[in-house]
Amino acid sequence: MNYFNVISQNFHAVVTSGHASFAYDDAISIGCGYNNNAQCLGTNIKTIVVCAVTPVRPVSTPLYATGIDCFQNYQCTKPGYNTCDPAMGLCSP
Known part of the structure; x- marks a missing residue:
């Protein structure tokens, strides 16, 4: 706790x-x-x-796994997180 x-x-x-x-x-x-x-x-x-x-x-x-920044949607391979925000380099739902 x-x-x-x-x-x-x-x-x-x-x-x-x-x-x-x-x-x-x-x-x-x-x-x-x-x-x-x-x-x-x-x-x-x-x-x-x-x-x-x-x-x-x-x-x-x-807490999280580090990886490389995304710049296009095809780099987002985790199910449910298929949209890349290239400014942040992160994949989101």
């Missing part, structure tokens, strides 16, 4: 410290929830942010 320090700023949750490696190259969806009244934890914690990603990344795998 990963822990973060979060402050409320202009109606947004801002992470001030902490880290986690939950976003990775095969992630399909990432979602987060924010609760400003987390009394159910039985502690003095007042705010909780919970995030999840699917599919779950196996612990032993790297």
Whole structure:
């Protein structure tokens, strides 16, 4: 489990410290929830942010695989990522 320090700023949750490696190259969806009244934890914690990603990344795998920049769509060979953004050199859905 990963822990973060979060402050409320202009109606947004801002992470001030902490880290986690939950976003990775095969992630399909990432979602987060924010609760400003987390009394159910039985502690003095007042705010909780919970995030999840699917599919779950196996612990032993790297966050992403490095490769060469694409410049045309035919270089995008990963299923579902068939459009090349040549300015960024990345393939996207």
